[in-house]
Amino acid sequence: MEGNPVPRIAETKNGILNSIGLQNPGAEHFISNELPFLRQFDTKVIVNICGHTLTQYCSVAEKFADSDVDLIELNISRPNVEEGGLSFGTDPHIVERVVKAVRHYVRQPLIVKLSPEVSDISEIAKAAVSGGADSLSLINTLRGMKIDIRKRKAVLANKIGGYSGSGIMPVALRMVYEVCNSVDVPVIGMGGISTFEDALEFIMAGATAVAVGTANFYNPYATVEIINGIQKYMEENQICSLDEIRGCID
Ligand SMILES: Cc1cc2nc3c(=O)[nH]c(=O)nc-3n(C[C@H](O)[C@H](O)[C@H](O)COP(=O)(O)O)c2cc1C
Known part of the structure; x- marks a missing residue:
């Protein structure tokens, strides 16, 4: 993924906004070129994976299933292009479906990373566990914005970013x-x-x-x-x- 246009990071009073757009060189490149470097260290390697469709999630998961990665973390905060762009992580039925589908491919323990942009986080957590999550991680970023009043423009090129x-x-x-x-x-x-x-x-x-x-x-x-x-x-x-x-x- 190419990532979003710059600026992608903006400082705020109590945190930062980012709109990196998950820039990354792809699963195959990561497995052959970056994983060996990480493997030098005496620690566990967790890979955070995502997709824009259910099929993409499964195809990335399949690539990591036989790799030397200790745990897989599923990022479900991304927009689901097949369901009108709503985040995968906001609907308990979709959460259960995507977790179940990915669970089928990965042999490593599966962590599901929850989005905070929901009204009932417990309901989403239960759906992820019933889909087969071994562990949950939370929270991902909350969508936020910053405006430069002198330029009268949003600071991030993407206007909206994840607040952390x-x-x-x-x-x-x-x-x-x-x-x-x-x-x-x-x-x-x-x-x-x-x-x-x-x-x-x-x-x-x-x-x-x-x-x-x-x-x-x-x-x-x-x-x-x-x-x-x-x-x-x-x-x-x-x-x-x-x-x-x-x-x-x-
Ligand atoms: C620059 C940046 C990039 C991030 N990229 C990802 C990502 O690729 N996948 C993901 O699940 N979360 C991503 N996050 C969210 C963090 O993992 C974390 O959930 C969030 O920032 C809250 O923790 P913090 O306040 O300690 O940063 C990113 C956060 C930042 C600031």
Whole structure:
């Protein structure tokens, strides 16, 4: 995918807007040229996949099924061109259908990444699990906008972009809390995490793991600082396992 025209990133007071348009060199190129580089490191590799049609989702999933990738994450926040451009992730029936279809192809554990642009996130979470999701991750970005008042123009070439960073954290935390209380699969929480305190809030809301996106843009050490901060917090509070505090908000 070529991606969207530039500018694709705009800073806002409490986060960033992006309209990258999922620019990427394609599954085959990734598998032969980029995966070997990632495999040098002693860590798990998760590949985030998407499509514009059900057939595209399945064809990408099939390409990764036999690759040396540990987990597949299904991005269902993309517009479904066969259903009038509505996001795949907003209709529980379509969510269940796309997850079931992809599940058929992948042999790796399947994480389904949920869009926050829905009125009932629990209903979507349940549909993803009934389609065969082994885990859920949330939240993806919320659509937002920024205007340059001097130029009287939208800052992003695409006008509208995905909002991420600290401004979305309370929304993300609420949704992670709701999903953790509605399904039994592990949840990866994300949305605005930049410190160990933020990460612990997600764990206390019930998340099994957390992810950090936007904070890496201004602090490349963010993830290491978060891991160290959590370890120190556990030592100071005599916590042996995060299970002791996971989901403690009931
Ligand atoms: C520049 C940029 C690119 C992103 N690309 C993807 C993507 O390809 N697939 C996806 O599922 N989410 C994508 N996201 C969403 C993030 O993975 C994450 O869900 C969201 O930004 C919230 O977390 P954060 O506030 O820590 O960034 C992207 C976010 C940003 C900022």
